[in-house]
Amino acid sequence: MVEKVPLQLEQTMALKTLEKLRLRLLDLTARNRLINFRHTGKSLRIIDELPDQLVETLLSGTEMLFLPVPEPTHEESIEAGFIEIKKVTREEARVRKDPTAEEWAKRLGLETSYEAPESPTETIDRKHTDTAIQTLLYPYELETRLKGLRQTAELGIQEMGANILYLAFGFLEWFESGNDNARIAPLFLLPARLQKERLNPGTRTYEYTVAYSGEDIIPNLSLREKLRIDFTMALPDMDENTTPEDYFKEVLALIEENQPRWRLRRFITLTLLNFSKLLMYLDLDPARWPKDGNIIDHPIIERFLADYDTGQNEEDGADGGPGFGEEYAIDDINDIHAKYPLVDDADSSQHSALIDAVDGRNLIIEGPPGTGKSQTIANLIAAAMARGKRVLFVAEKMAALEVVRRRLDAAGLGEFCLELHSHKTQKRKVLDEIEFRLKKHGHYRMPRDIDVDIAHYEEMKTTLKGHVERINRPWKNTGKTLHEIFMAATRYRREIGINPDALHPEGYDGENLDATAQRRMEDQVAAFQKIYRAVTAQLDDDSELHQHPWYGVRNTDLQIFDRERVKSALEDWQHSLADPNGERERLVEGLGCEQNRITDTLDGLSSALADIEHLLSLEGNKLLDRLPLLRGDVLEEAERYLTLFEDIQSRYAALAEKIEPDVPQDLPAVDDFLTGIEQLNRFSGPDGRTKNLGGGHKQIGGDTGLA
Secondary structure, three states: OOOOOOHHHHHHHHHHHHHHHHHHOOOOOOOOOOOOEOOOOOEEEEOOOOHHHHHHHHHOOOOEEEEOOOOOOHHHHHHOOOEEEOOOOOOEEEOOOOOOHHHHHHHOOOOOOOOOOOOOOOOOOHHHOOOEEEEOOOHHHHHHHHHHHHHHHHHHHHHHOOOOEEEEEEEEEEOOOOOOOOEEEEEEEEEEEEEEEEEEOOOOEEEEEEEEOOOOOEEOHHHHHHHHHHHOOOOOOOOOOOOHHHHHHHHHHHHHHHOOOOEEEEEEEEEEOOOHHHHHHHHOOHHHOOHHHOHHHOHHHHHHHHOOOOOOOOOOOOOOOOOOOOOOOHHHOOOHHHHOOOOOOOOHHHHHHHHHHHOOOOOOOOOOOOOOHHHHHHHHHHHHHHOOOOOOOOOOOHHHHHHHHHHHHHOOOHHHOOOOOOOOOOHHHHHHHHHHHHHHOOOOOOOOOHHHHHHHHHHHHHHHHHHHHHHHOOOOOOOOOHHHHHHHHHHHHHHHOOOHHHOOOOOOOOOOOOHHHHHHHHHHHHHHHHHHHHHHHOOOOOOOHHHOOOOOOOOOOOOHHHHHHHHHHHHHHHHHOHHHHHHHHHHHHHHOOOHHHOOOOHHHHHHHHHHHHOOOOOOOOOOHHHHHHOOOHHHHHHHHHHHHHHHHHHHHHHHHOOOOOOHHHOHHHHHHHHHHHHHHHHHEOOOOOEOOOOOOOOOOOOOOOOO
16 A cells, blocks of 8 residues: 655655756856856957947847947058058058057047946937947958857757847856856846848948847846855846846845955847756746646656655556666567557667557656667657547757658658747748648548558568577577577687687587586586696797697507606607618718708608609610719700701601602712702702703703702
């Protein structure tokens, strides 16, 4: 039985928790520009303007024009001595750097102090009642500064839907306890908006105006909490009738009484201040809610803040407080496609969150970037639509809305989404989109073949589920799953420090490798590991196992008492190695070669002896004594003679085909034969006819018939 907590105590607990959460939205460190402000390029400082008059003009709806410091003309630069004209040549020379805007403003008689003047008790100067705001920048500098402020302010509206551009009136110069570094913090903050106007033909720059945005004028709440917590000081409140000067007086009275070293600086600055968390801080203030619908009275908010269980949601933490939701066995839920449909990918935790939301449970979904929150939101919206519900999706930044919108578009649900963003949405566009959806009403059809797709999905799911079950059930009699077996193998490989392929347990399979066999094998592996490490410890650091003196010995019957027998066998073996060494020396001497040409290994000697046995026997007609002479030029000359001899042999063979074989062997007959051919060639031309010898022509034989 759950004890009922009294209502008053419930609200007290909830209020206390809510106040803690609200304070977390306020950054009270030096990183917060609302506490530690610096004038940078992201701000524009105003000079010579009356705070009250400026606020009054803006609140009336008037757009005020920013005025630059006029740049010096050429003639003014000469007159002021920045440019010098030589008397003789009349050439111009710049003798001084161009003046800064502040230097030139002083020459023009402008008030250049950033401290705003006090409100006069008598007549107000006309320059303080016009619709212009004086700055201390040249035209091109002013245009660049205001352009950047406007773009950043518009981007803030697009992304967060909140204005971040403010006119700050007055700054508190304060010090941390025990610190002499002064810090400033804005006091009176008026929401503003910038508008780009016409191109000024004189300066060739665009003009900009500023106007009141219509939002509430607020004090610096971050500074208020900082003063309350660290200095027990209460920053004055303000209402709709409070003017800057009124507020300045109250702040002055506060610091004079509590912190005399602090000062009020009468600065006026247009700057960017992010109040997104401050807006949440204000929205969570119970005092700003109506009495009949206060935030603290909502049962869900009350339970969340008070952190106790009413007994209605038993699925939460066992202690009655909020806990992490259950992750369901998605594959075992019946009719999951009809009850909890998906339009985007989802893992089991994301699908479980969708199930809880669809079933009406209250939950908070959290996760770091990239964990699928956007796709879970898209699935939630689609599931709610499938049940005929309407969904309002809000986000702090526009980018989050666009991500979810793109996912719904990809799922074919884009036509069911209506964008209602304060900055982009136009009335005509909203009406047109509503009209389009009204015309489409009743014309949407169920997706074709969806039942076939679901059946195919279920078939694949069953296959995958069976695979998962097989790899996660114990394998045969081992009592271990495949996951556990592979993990153990990896662990043993790392712990043993050797290649597991060296271990080949035989006779084991899943049937006989039960728990007892596994324990026995573990003992064997441990013993093997011990021996292996002991053996490797006998080696040098850079040696490997195959270099061990006993490597290759496979006699497993050797015992400690066999030491002398092994020693004797090794000595006999050592003596027997002397015979091959003697044979090697005799072989070197017999061959007459260098000693290093004959290997000193047993395998090498055996190979050399085998080669000697295969040498051809001598028949007595080898001029072995001439072999040492066949080297260098002599060897080359011998090779030429052999080539010539082979050529003569081939020519003899060709002649033997046309004349008697014995004729080429008779060298004198060959000489006579060649002489006769030469004489015949003298009397015959190239065509085989005889030459003119002075008498008549005479044909001698025609073709000789000789080749």
